[in-house]
Amino acid sequence: MKQYEYKVFSSIVATEKKLNKLGFEGWELVAVDGGRLFMKREYKL
Numbered sequence: 001m002k003q004y005e006y007k008v009f010s011s012i013v014a015t016e017k018k019l020n021k022l023g024f025e026g027w028e029l030v031a032v033d034g035g036r037l038f039m040k041r042e043y044k045l
Contacts, residue, residue, distance in 0.1 A: 003043040011035045 007027060014037055019029070022039060031038040 004040045005043045007039045008036055011037055 007022075011032065012035070026041040027039040028041060029037060030040050
């Protein structure tokens with residue numbers, strides 16, 4: 001079964017450069033709510 005790890009942070013600190021870096025690290029943006037960004041990536045042992 002796949003397992004995921006999650007990251008939540010404020011959209012205030014989210015720059016295009018930072019989001020691109022997270023994307024290259026395997027993070028996927030899954031939701032935006034109230035100025036918060038929710039990201040996940042598959043957890044690898």
